[in-house]
Amino acid sequence: MLDAATSALAAFLDPAMLLFLMAGILAGLVVGIIPGLGGTGAVAILLPFVFVLEPEQALALIIGAVAVVHTSDTISSVLIGIPGSASATVLMLDGHEMAKQGQAARALAIAFLSSMAGGLLGAIGLTLSIPIARPLVLLFGSPELFMLTVLGISLTALLSSGNMLKGLLAGAFGLLLGQVGAAPAAAEYRYTFGSLYLTEGLDLVAVALGIFGIAEVVSLVARKTSVASGSGIGTGWGDGVRDFFTHWRHVLRGALVGIWAGVLPGLGATAGTWMAYGQARATARGKDRKKFGKGDPRGIVAPESANNSVEAGDLIPTLLFGIPGGAPAALLLGALLVFGIEPGPRIITEDLDIVYTIVWSFAIASVVGAGLCFLLSVPLAKLSYVRFPVLAAGLIVIMFTAGYQESQQISVLQVMLLLGAVGWLMKISHIPRAPFLIGFVLSIPLERYYYLTANLYTFGEWAVRPGVLVMAGVLVLPVALNLVKRLRARTDADVPEPSDDDQDLLEAEPPRSWPLALTAVFLVLFVAAFVVAQGYSTNARLVPSLVTACGALLASAVLVLGVRDLRRGERWQTDDEQKAWRVELRWVLLAFAWLAGFVVGVFIVGALIAAALYVPLFLWRVAQLRWPAIAIYTVAVLAVLLLLQEFAGIVLPLGYLTPRGLM
Template identity: 75%
Template sequence: MLEAATTALAALVDPASLIFLFAGILAGLVIGIIPGLGGTGAVAILLPFIFVLEPNQALALIIGAVAVVHTSDTIASVLIGVPGSASAAVLMLDGHEMAKKGQAARALAIAFMSSMFGGLLGALGLTLSIPLARPLVLSFGSPELFMLTVLGISLTALLSKGNMMKGLMAGAFGLLLGQVGGAPAAPDYRFTFGSLFLTEGLGLVAVALGIFGVAEVVSLVAKKSSVATGSGIGVGWGSGVRDVFSNFSHVLRGALVGIWAGVLPGLGATAGTWMAYGQARATAKGKDKKRFGKGDPRGIIAPESANNSVEAGDLIPTLLFGIPGGAPAALLLGALLVFGIEPGPRIITDHLDTVYTIVWSFAIASVVGAALCFVLSVPLAKLSFVRFPVLAAGLVVILFTAGFQESKEIQLLVIMLVLGAVGWLMKIAHIPRAPFLIGFVLAIPLERYYYLTANLYTLSEWVVRPAVLVMLAILLFPVATAVYRRLRARRDPDVPQLLPEDDDEEAAEGAEAPSIWRIVIAVGFLVLFVGAFFVAQGFSDRARLVPALVTALGAVLAAVVLILELRRRRAADAAADGSDWRTHRRDVLVSFAWLTGFVVLVYVLGGLLAAVVFVPVFLWRVAEMRWWRIAIYTVAVVAVLLVLQEFADVRLPIGYLTPVGLL
């Protein structure tokens, strides 16, 4: 193992790999500033570039972004009280309070230092897990791997606080879309409806960018304003650093909580940060507890240490078992598969150097990212004060160009638009999207391991294997806990809850749909699953089994969600749509119209000329910029596209009227 570690370090310190590591760090820092994108958006935007890179360079690029995105998302949470990501929402309790007292610099220094130590401790935990988990991983057969895939999808949904049924439904939806294309156990194509384009399945990059990226862009453009309001950072950097060292026990405890939250598939950074905050407050003595929520440094140290260590913890099940712990890890798993590296038991024996490349990248990025945040926090913070339509003009071009890279099929742009609409509907209905993405990634492995298990073992043989029984117990534990909490809440409605009732990522401010819309969305999912069930009956026996099970389960879950929404509507006395919601809905439709216009331009003119037309018109009509700024902005976007095309081998879509010279 020492040899593999030194080999990986030697490959990583190669100048080319270091350049891509720093590029990933910078991308992660910038993307972390933009609320709503987070680690998933960072990886999704960078993922297309891996197709033209060596494995070490590609992993350095992606891990560099993942390791620091939770460092920079602190800036928006502390300065303006708008979380850069769902997991950063906890920082508003103490971090934003400190900022309002004129101690923003102190709060940011605490956050950056805690993030750095959390990342380093997470990398250490990942390193130690390799020799400890090696015997366990190598003993796993297809039954254990099948149960792990079920566990990975189910836990993500079951641990969606307040959204268990919706999370399970989202996971089933991801499994359904993941089965589009060729069946792994039969010579059949499924859900292609005669389209040659769909025979290869839906691309992971396009799906992720649609469900997360496009959905967030239209929501933020609809606001027509900057994400942030407020002013500067102030002073107090040194006192913030001292706060971290004087409360270092909270760094250690927060990092351990984060690693544990990452190791458990589905728990994720949001739950991990709130758990870390909760343990810090619970271990405070006497009157110290009352300081939390009023600007206490410990209220920043614990969750920020957990925030970064969660990402390292996520990598443990992702690499060793092939079960992504969260949406960014699911995208990383897809990146590894591109290079023929299949996470799971064999990665320890066949690709140990790859594992250590990830470990080293994470450790280096944590240190460099924190250092850069100290230097760049002031200019980075200014991004939060830029009106989002200004950022969106270039971001739209980058999003669709990135989605095109995986298969080079222009039809993917339409898929991204459709999934963007679905993602927005899921967002306003508080349907968690992380279970969807994990279900999509694990759809084919789940089916493959199921058929291997069914062919090699009888049900009575594999279901009683010790590891399978342990995983069944882990799977049932959240269900039992949820039932217990519900019964306890009925007996004592004043019982406090540590975690937020709704996932902040899915409950963005001002984006909650009225009850009638939630009912309509639940009906839509029910119709989708029922329709897919009947379509699946036309497949061969081996190709039909898993889609039939998934669609039947999805239909049941959608029906339960529909019943719950109907009950909630009656309890809320059927409140009508408010004027704020109608305005938001109209603005979102306008935003979608702009994105649709860009896709139409791409079909007609190609990617480059579409950007030349779309960017200035969008900046003029939506961002209302001055003409000379529009000209500079447009030239910059076109220059970036040309540089990527020339030096990064990024392909731009070709339209029906694209001039020959631009092909």
């Protein structure tokens, strides 16, 4: 074993090998930085090379990219509040909050160090677990996976502590949106309304970019200020390093959660990252927990450590069982096959050197990637001090283009716009969006493993399995404690405290009727979806019926409580507040119109020409830049698009009137 490990390491003395590893790292970093492009984007860049390289070189290339994508995707989440990839949405809570307080450098330092540690721990975990992973994975049957998804969904309650009902409502909405597309246990499509595009389900990147990214853009464009207040990138680097070492326990725990989430098939990086955040928050005590969501370093350490180790954990089923957990792992599997290396139980005896090449590549890439991110982020951190409308021109183009990549159906642009509106409404209504995302990613796994469990076991069989009992305990205890606490709190004070997330004070509060109206819309949506669900076959009906029934109940409860508060003579807005709200609303509507304008442009002339017209117009009218700057900016955006199209396999949507000869 040691022999294979050292000889695999020695291979990295070969400059060609290091060169390909570096190329992979650079590709991964660039793709990570661009909002909305993650592992799948990195795969697209590397695919053309993989099939023409030597096996070790191709592996170094792929692993180099996979190991660092989740290091650099932090940057845009923290600095500008636009998720760099779906799993980086978790950084919107504490990471972005810290940046808003002018401590971007501190947040990034914590994030990069945690990413590096997560990657290294992941590589160690991969090495250690190879001999024992097989029995461990086999121990985890459908009932355990089912309980794990339930545990994950219970995080929605945790992440909305203080405003449980609204959090659960958001979670139910996420679960419902996750149901769109093919049903796992029946050959049937749900909520597709005859659209072939929807049969694949809404894709995660578009949903995350819509609910978080677009909602953020519209409220910031209006303000015409920068994301962070103050000037300079802050001197937090040292603080960040200290935070990292102070919370080393969370680094370890995050990495363990990440590896485990990667090892188990069917959960995915986003769910794993959120679970790591959830466990850090759940185990914090009392007042300490209140700091989460307001720029707590632990809220960065745990998920960042996890999202890199997820990728390492993901390699275990890929190598040992030939089951890839995501697009990068699938590419790796394809490459291995082409080189005549068969992933499976025999890989440990026959191709151990390959396994160690992968482990070393992962470890080296984690360290180099984090180092490069430190260098890169010094100039990039200045972004959070640029006036937002200036950033927005490019961001709007990049976000919609990135959201288009997964499905490559132009309808996704409309969906993103719609979800952006929903995200903004949720934000002003203080309905937390984190539970929504968790519900969305776990919706289908929950249903899948429920059916597998129910069909393959009797209740008496699965309910008493030790793993299930342990997880049930983990699930029930805090809920019971929380209930007791809440009941007590209720007698003390009637007004529930605002939720922890999304509770950043809004510039202007909406009239009280707005949140009520949104809740009413949710209620109507749930009832309608419930009615539609009754038309599905038995195996496709159960979960949507339950989700919509719960959602309708939750929405009703929120509505009743809201009306009660209103009746109780909660004070109405003062004239000043009303005026502030109107100004805010006008700006947000205008920002939405600008976004819609770009989407219309794409429909008519395609993304490239639309960008060429839109960016200067936006910079002139909204950002009020001078012409030389506008010209340079526009050329830069177009160059980025063309470069991505040429080298990263990015597809730019065509419009109805795109002249094809020009493209």
